[in-house]
Amino acid sequence: MRTSQEYLKKLSAMRKNIYLDGEVIGRDHPKVLHASQAIQMTFDLANDPEYGKWLKTISHVTGKEINRFCHIHQSVEDLLAKQEMTRALCGRIGGCIQRCMGADVMNGLSVATKNADIKYGTNYHQRWLKYLAYFQDHDLVGAAAQTDAKGDRSLRPAEQPDPDMYLHVVDRRADGIVVRGAKLHNTMAPYADELIVIPTRALAKDEKDYAVAFAIPADTEGVYLIARDAFSVKREPGMEAPYNDFGDIESFTVFDNVFVPNDRIFLNGETEFGSELAMLFALFHRHSYCGCKPGVGDVMMGTTALLADYNGVEKSSHTREKLADLISVAELVYASGIAASVKSAKAPSGTQIPNIIYANVGRRHAGHNIYHEYDILCSIAGGLPATLPLSKEYNSPVVGDFIRKYTKRRQGVSEENHYRAYHLASDILTGEIGSALLVAGVHGGGSPVMEDIALHRFYNLKSKKDIAKYLAGITEPELND
Ligand SMILES: Cc1cc2nc3c(=O)[nH]c(=O)nc-3n(C[C@H](O)[C@H](O)[C@H](O)COP(=O)(O)OP(=O)(O)OC[C@H]3O[C@@H](n4cnc5c(N)ncnc54)[C@H](O)[C@@H]3O)c2cc1C
Numbered sequence: 363m364r365t366s367q368e369y370l371k372k373l374s375a376m377r378k379n380i381y382l383d384g385e386v387i388g389r390d391h392p393k394v395l396h397a398s399q400a401i402q403m404t405f406d407l408a409n410d411p412e413y414g415k416w417l418k419t420i421s422h423v424t425g426k427e428i429n430r431f432c433h434i435h436q437s438v439e440d441l442l443a444k445q446e447m448t449r450a451l452c453g454r455i456g457g458c459i460q461r462c463m464g465a466d467v468m469n470g471l472s473v474a475t476k477n478a479d480i481k482y483g484t485n486y487h488q489r490w491l492k493y494l495a496y497f498q499d500h501d502l503v504g505a506a507a508q509t510d511a512k513g514d515r516s517l518r519p520a521e522q523p524d525p526d527m528y529l530h531v532v533d534r535r536a537d538g539i540v541v542r543g544a545k546l547h548n549t550m551a552p553y554a555d556e557l558i559v560i561p562t563r564a565l566a567k568d569e570k571d572y573a574v575a576f577a578i579p580a581d582t583e584g585v586y587l588i589a590r591d592a593f594s595v596k597r598e599p600g601m602e603a604p605y606n607d608f609g610d611i612e613s614f615t616v617f618d619n620v621f622v623p624n625d626r627i628f629l630n631g632e633t634e635f636g637s638e639l640a641m642l643f644a645l646f647h648r649h650s651y652c653g654c655k656p657g658v659g660d661v662m663m664g665t666t667a668l669l670a671d672y673n674g675v676e677k678s679s680h681t682r683e684k685l686a687d688l689i690s691v692a693e694l695v696y697a698s699g700i701a702a703s704v705k706s707a708k709a710p711s712g713t714q715i716p717n718i719i720y721a722n723v724g725r726r727h728a729g730h731n732i733y734h735e736y737d738i739l740c741s742i743a744g745g746l747p748a749t750l751p752l753s754k755e756y757n758s759p760v761v762g763d764f765i766r767k768y769t770k771r772r773q774g775v776s777e778e779n780h781y782r783a784y785h786l787a788s789d790i791l792t793g794e795i796g797s798a799l800l801v802a803g804v805h806g807g808g809s810p811v812m813e814d815i816a817l818h819r820f821y822n823l824k825s826k827k828d829i830a831k832y833l834a835g836i837t838e839p840e841l842n843d
Contacts, residue, residue: 363408376579382552382591413447417447427716431464436712446653463504464558469642471639472713473492475489476710477710487836493628503557505550505556508529510562521722531571531574534630537623537624538626539574551613556578558577559578560636564640587614592798592812594609594795595789601753603785612798645721645816652696652702652725662738670742684741695728698724702719729804732800
């Protein structure tokens, strides 16, 4: 297993292809080092007595000890451990742990490659297993590149006036394929070793060129990572806090005629398995959300409860109701993930697949409530998160004492701790990273309507109508059956 220093050393040797702040930067740039703190934590905590029990596991292909973020779930216990680990790590970094995407897309590939081979006699699964062993042995970090530019949303991939609106194969050669397109929202691609690319959506039979899945190093020729960073406000020495380690760089990733060698191609034209893979990644990712959203919920409810305490309003009835709301959202989402794990099923590949209904209702509940959670923190915090003087002024010999005096609320709590608590709320509610998490809370893992579509496709509503018919005494056959 790698250390965070080995991970960073490997990144620093990669080709410069990150476009940020008007420059082309390498992966040793201070912003990349800062944003990758969450990923670094997944290496550093593997040997921690508290977190190591989740982060370390045994590979089912090599029998070696590996990081759980490189693991393919083999059992209910694996799914439960991933969920618990995700929640704990999100609480530790203060938000998204960012490494789950690679694990989720690899789990999706483990299933779809096998299913494609069963139907077509292809050898995608063996090829992918070889890649998996490499991925695990090198303890790699994968970014999942699924969401295409999509152009006109009312048109299918093959109907778009510009075929590049969905990533597709533009050339097939004896030694591989050439692809073109863009994946518009790649969390942590600038500090991932690999980009793992899969289709966005269900595909029709005439959309073979769009049914493509592959993995390539993130600095491959023709790949442009057009980046946008999000951090919280920089603090002055002496006022730093662990939350300030948290940051993120998203990538608008362009694949401009990128060559993919045969041994890195995991689907190439099998449209039904392209569709299945799109659905499977979303499923594994929504199950991960049932761990990370409660983790973000822990941060929200902890900050809300702390401010209510410091404000002296913790026991008021409206505060208690709001805190009960936060607890309910986090724990219901978490419970859905547990249910999705316990009610999971084995795929022909041996991978344990979360229950699709519970993973989707969990993610749906989280997405519907994310603004509500921010609303509650905002409501309890008052206006100070938006107007709190920053740490330069806090340290000022002229005005610093005024800030200390007028941010203090409750006896028994130091002035500095009042300031620190409000700074955290300010970072969450008004900071770049807090706002990015808010949008991610709605759209990450698919827009809210995607969960509705999944529920309508897989939920047995007819059995509920049958109950109603039975109770109503209706016996005639239903015309639409
Ligand atoms: C912070 C962040 C990080 C992300 N990280 C990743 C990542 O690492 N990898 C990755 O692959 N993706 C990632 N995503 C992408 C995420 O999955 C998408 O944003 C999400 O699936 C929505 O797609 P979209 O942004 O193209 O929005 P759209 O699909 O355009 O959705 C906008 C609205 O239009 C509606 N709509 C869209 N199409 C139709 C239609 N045909 N008919 C009717 N209504 C429609 C939607 O329901 C929605 O209400 C990330 C997103 C965010 C915000």
